[in-house]
Amino acid sequence: MSVDRTQVLHAAAALLTRKATATMDEVARAAGIGRATLHRHFAGRDALVRALEELGLQEMEGALDRAALDDGPEDEALRRLVAEVEHVAPLLSFLVTENQLFEGDQQHVGWARIDARVSALFRSGQESGAFRIDLTPAWLTEAFYGLVGSGAWAVQDGRVAAKDFQYMIAELLLGGARRSVEK
Template sequence: MPTDHEHVLRAAVTLLLRRPASSMDEIARAAGISRATLHRMFPGRPALITALGVEASARIARAIDTADLDAEDVPEALRGLVGQLMPCAEYLAFLYGESSLVGDPDLEQAWSAMDEQVAAVIRRGQENGSMRVDLTAQWVSEALFAFVAAAGWAVHEGRLAGRDAARSVTELLLGGAKRHG
């Protein structure tokens, strides 16, 4: 029976968030497979880290593509986006914390494209008066991603209920970025 690649990546990202220096043996144990099986899938730690970066980028891109970013109501579009991003919050947190992925041209290009999609929505809100104009769209986009990653960590650690995470992120983000009266 073949090993489920997605299960191994999920186990690895969960463990590496808690203990970034975990060995391949520890990652294999967390995934419920042998070290030899893990090495057949990923010939070394750098290959595993790269695969996690690619998986994270793909999950985040799918979440962005699934969200209705063209919705006329920009705060509602952002609420929907956060709802789509929350299931991949661990992967987003991994991208934020894994310094060995910095400088990877493919990941940086993918990240720039995703970040620009979100910033475009925020700029649209700035233009229609629903979002503050004294904060750059790029900064609000970066904050949104950081809040999702932080909420994912808080859920993982039991400090925030999973069912409250998306609302907590959007209310904090919009309470600070949304233009009031």
């Protein structure tokens, strides 16, 4: 009977990522609850968005922790990160898209931290020789977000099988589309 706040937020993220103009009523329906109940849990649209931010940042931090980015080769760390990020993907996608994240003109502090951690992985990989150095960490970070979002979208839309999510993203991000001559 009691509403699962986290589940509601995940459903909201999935919907709002694809249709940012969705009504509070649509969000409620997507989460399988009534509009009144949605309002009981989140004072309004702003409160909902802020809750999404908070949960997204929190789950993303958790994913980064579990991926243990400092352990072992960076390409393997990246694969672990992709795996951990899978179920946070809609939420992450919402955070990246939704630029309500910007308070005024400066970036959200919590988001800056996420950004720094992902970016550090790429930088570390460049220093160790695992990653190429002609693509900036900032771009690789941005590309990572973009591919995770595209992957989540492709899966949700049935264009990619859910089981292939991690492989498709990690392989493209690491190896690209070109067929390697080596091997």
